[in-house]
Amino acid sequence: MRNYLLPALLAVTIPVCAQHQESDSLALRQLATEVLTHSKAYSNLRDLTQQVGGRLAGSPQMVKAEKWGEKxxxxxxxxxxxMQACQVPHWVRGAKEEVRIIxxxxxxxxxxxxxALGNSVGSGPAGITAPVLEVSSFDDLEAKKDQVKGKIVFYNYAFKPEFIRTFESYGDAVRYRGxxxxxxxxYGALAVVVRSMTHGxxxxxxxxxxxYNDSFPKIPAVAIGLEDAELLSNRLKGESDMKLYLKTNCKMLPDTTGHNVIGEIRGSEFPDQIITVGGHLDSWDVNQGAHDDGTGCVQSVELLRAFKALGIKPKRTIRIVLFANEENGTRGGQKYAAEAKAKGEHHIFALESDAGGFTPRGFSFTMPAEKQAKIISWAPLFRPYDVYDFTSAGGGVxxxxxxxxxxxxxxELMPDSQRYFDLHHAANDTFEAVNKRELELGAFSMAGLIYLIDKYGL
Known part of the structure; x- marks a missing residue:
């Protein structure tokens, strides 16, 4: 979610007492030293990724991950x-997909x-054999709509390389997957093949x-690697009558029960004011879910551990939430928000880490301008740690x-994004892809921001 904020924000400043800046600088230095010296984030991530592994909503690994989170x-x-129970979708990939050129x-x-794309229906046991129609965009699909019936549509829409922040490339291309x-x-397509959401x-x-739009038939959908996307495109140029055989074995089972796993430090002065910090515990089934979003989970837990280790007694209640089912339903986030609303809870801020465990660059925010201006006034405290961007718009799912x-x-914590979509939702999102130092710097950055918000409010 990357939206609004006022350009005028940069012109707004809130003076900060020099004495406060000095004490806060020392407090952040203590937090940084604690996290960079004694962090458990990397070892916790190792346990999650290698003992639990991929943990798709509804799977046995989801249950193991929840027990890990509680521990x-x-x-x-x-x-x-x-634990906060919620109903989650139970999609199963089944046997390995097969797509062959005929x-x-x-x-x-x-x-x-x-x-196969998550939530897709399967092809049926016989598979699908059909001609292929390549389209470069939805506009191209509309222009070729009379040619679609009875074919497999191949969406060959590439990530735009000119975007420096790669989440912009993702936001531009992900509509073809969704x-x-x-x-x-x-228009009568039998299946779709979608160029993967990456520039890896x-x-x-x-x-x-x-x-799926329930107004139309549900057809199988798969993502294809970039080299094979180019191969398929090149073959189609010289062989217009080429066909594909496509077989997928996925299916959607009835909803099952998952859980948000929640841990709290009770506020010492304003316990009814809640600051939420979290990441999502689920991942896709084809990898270890390290950067997406094991890193966000262990960074959030590390914030709590560091506060406790340093004897920091927050004024407000800090609630760590390991959310269920972000990937193919967002049921955990929906349940958490619905229950907070039903209970009339007072949430003053919510922070998420779900953009990978790479080097932190700053944070994105969605909030009134005067509140963000207060946060921007703290930016000098983070510059010694090369964390500098407090003006981007956004927030986690x-x-x-x-x-x-x-x-x-x-x-939302905003790490450097250049490598994230090399491994996002792919088999190479593993523990080995995470750098310990970068992971810990992100955990400290989150802890520092929450320390200041708890101390001064918003």
Whole structure:
């Protein structure tokens, strides 16, 4: 969620007492030393990724991950740890997908490297054999709509390389993953193949959630690796009658029960004022879910551990939430926000880490200008740690539910984004892809921001 904020924000300043700046600088230095010296984030991430692994909503690994979350929050020293139940979707990938080129040429082509998109229906046991129609965009699909019926539509829409912040490339391209199947089914397509949401220099396909429009037939959808996307496109240029054989084995089972795993430090002065910090515990099934979003979970837990280790007694209640089912339903974030609203809770801020465990650059925010101006006044305290951007607009998906329900000011840790979409939703999102130092700097940055918000309010 990356939206609004006023350009005039940069002109707004709030003076900060020099004495306060000095004491706060010392407090942040203590937090940094504690995290960079004694952090448990990296070892916790190792346990989550290698003992639990991929933890798709509804899977047995989801249950193991929830037990892991309960354990690490207790070990970090949370005053209270509890589970918040919610119904989550139960999508199953099934046996490995198969997509093959059927050609009049006699050259051998290995099966294409694909992954079914999350929530997709399967092809049926016989698979689908059909001609292929390549389209470059939804506009191109509309222009070719009379050619779609009975074909497999291939969306070959590339990440735009000119965007420096790669989340902009993702935001531009992800509509083809999310909407592509239904928009092609409207004109009679039998299945879709979608160019993966990445600019990675490899052939790994990237899965991710797609959504059906119930007005049209539900057809299978797969993502294809970039090298094979280029191969398919090039073959189509010289062989217009080429076909694909596509077989997927996924299915959607009835909803099951998952949990947000929650740990709290009770506020010493204003316990009814709540600051939420979290990441999502679920991941896709094809990887270890390290950067997405194991790093966000362990950074959030590390914040709590560091506060406890330093004897910091926050004024307000700090609530660590390991959200359920962000990837293919956002049911955990919805449940958390709905219950907060039903209970009339007072949430003053919500922070999420769900953009990878890379070097932190700053935070994005969605909140009134005067509140963000207060945060910007603290920016000099973070510059010694090379954390400098406090002006970008945005906030995480799960805390976005709290923003929508209660208007809670929200933010998201903003790491360097250049490598994130090399591995987002792909098989290479593993523990080995995470740098310990970068992970810990992100955890400290979150802890420092929450320390200041708790101390001064918003």
């Amino acid at each position: 690490v929050l207790k070990e970090a020293g949370a005053d209270t740890v509890y 050609s009049r040429r006699r050259d051998f082509i290995p099966p294409l490297n694909v992954l 909407q592509g199947a239904s928009r092609a089914a409207k 220099a490899n052939n790994l396909p990237h899965t991710g959630a797609m959504h 799960d805390v976005g539910e709290l923003y929508e329900a209660l208007g809670t000011p929200m933010g």
